[in-house]
Every structure is written in C-alpha cells, then in structure tokens.
Amino acid sequence: MNRVEFGAMGTRVTAVGQRVERVARVFADAEAVFSRFDTSSELSALNADLRYEVEVSPQLATCLRAAADLRRRTGGLIDPAVGGTLIDWGYDRTFAEVADRSCVTPVRPVGRWSITGNVVHRAPGTRLDLGGIAKGWTADQAVESGLADMVSAGGDVRSNLDEASAVIEDPWGHIAARVRLGRGGLATSSSTRRRWKVGDVDANHIIDPRRLGPAVSPIFSATATAATATAAEAGAKAVLLHGEHGLVWAEKQEWINAALVVWHDGSVYATTGWEMAA
Helix, strand or coil: CEEEEEEECCEEEEEEECCHHHHHHHHHHHHHHHCCCCCCCHHHHHHHCCCCEEECCHHHHHHHHHHHHHHHHCCCCCCHHHHHHHHHCCCCCCHHHCCCECCCCCCCCCCCEEEECCEEEECCCCCCCCHHHHHHHHHHHHHHCCCCCEEEECCEEEEECCCCEEEEECCCCCEEEEEECCEEEEEEEECCCCEEEECCEEEECCEECCCCEECCCCEEEEEEEECCHHHHHHHHHHHHHHHHHHHHHHHCCCCEEEEEEEECCCCEEECCCCCECC
16 A cells, blocks of 8 residues: 655645555645635635625535535534634734734624535625635545545545544644544544734634634544544534533534544543544
8 A cells, every 4th residue: 555745735644545646636736726825726716706606616616515514514613704704813824924913903704605506605705714624625535536545634534444543642742542433534623733822812723703713612622533524624623612512512413423622631531432443
C-alpha cells in the first residue's frame, strides 16, 4: 500500500492506497474552488458577486448541498454563512497572517442562503466559508473515487479499511484515546489551535451563530464519528458549540455514531459506541 503526504487547505494531508499519487491533485483542485483566501477561487468569486442568484459549478454545488443538509441536521449551528462574522472578528486572511487587534469591527449577522440544483440564492452581504466542511468533503471524494483507502486531512479522516484505527489527541498533544474506526469518517474540532486576541477577548476560528462570536465552551476539543468525514466534521464542531450538553445532543443524533470530548481541565468523556484499539 502506497502513502503520500502533502500540504493543502492550510493543513497536512496523508493518504494511503494504491492510486494515492493523484490525491494531491484532488485537494489542489478543491482548494481552487473552496478557498476563501484565494481571490481567484470560485468561492471568492461567489462571495464577491452582488447578484441574488448565482449558478455555480457542480463541484461547489455538491459541497454546498452537503453543507445545507448539515446546517439542517445541526439546527443551524453549523452554517457556512458565518463567513462574514468570522471576517469581522479578524480572521480575514490565512491564519499565519492573522494578527491581534485592539477591538472587533461591527459584527454583521449571519447571512441567509439556500441552494437549488446548481443555483445559490443569498441575501445581500452573505459571505460563505466552507472551511472544515470542504476539507472533510474532499477527503470523502478522494476515498469514494477509489484513489485512496484512507485520507487524513488535518484531523478529518475518511476510511474505507475495515481495520483502520485512529489516535485522538487532546489539545496538549497527549493521547486521549485510541479507537477503531473501520469504514467511515472521524473528525476533531478544537477551539485552542487557531486563536488570537481581539481586545481582551480570546478569539478563535469557531463561530457560534447564536452569539455572533467565537465559541465559548468548557469543551476544548470534540471528536465525532459518522458515515463520512464531512458529517463527522459538522458533528464534532456542533458538540463543541453545545458545550456541557454536547454529548447528550450527540447521543440523540442518529447520524453521529459516537462522540468524545476533552474538557477544559483535561478530563475525557464520551458517548457509547466507541470501540477502543489496542
């Protein structure tokens, strides 16, 4: 089995399988569509377009339909339309270039959008940020197309191997759990890795649409497993945003197989459904 590693979408990607030499191109092509930092990307063009309705490529439309479905599943908690709010809090460039700022600019409300077929409908000023959803979706595409048996993209994992396992690390680099993944998706979301200061506030890249600000949660990191990496990504982020009620919420979601959280004091808690690896 072959293995490749490369950088894409602001993270490290690892792929294993028989045709993995083509996975880097899959991610490069996806970044050209989904990046909000590349002004020549299709998503940037969509965000800059002033029309109420815009027809997009099949690739962008498919990812947006997945995002719309996950917005519904999470009750609006995971919504690409927080893109404008994220920019207002200072994440308006690649994270390596984000700097502390003295105060937050006036924060715009979460935009409204929908998609029908390949046509995106938006309220004026709506800016979409697909972020982790696009990363998980691309990992799914690489595996589902048969190019790889397993892809890990910055913690978003999609596997087509019965024997696959995963190591879940806490925000301090310690092993929180070793689990059997098998065929499916796993993702971890953390508010501790991409942080900066806005006045006296510790900002992070996870926006809570209910408060129009960075996530405030006793959970430092959340991991979820689901049928796909895309769904696991949304599930993990929603668990983190639900805070102390995150695991209870996850237990009620039929589309989430299992969830695990690392509390602010380092304690680890989990739902049922995990199979530990040796």
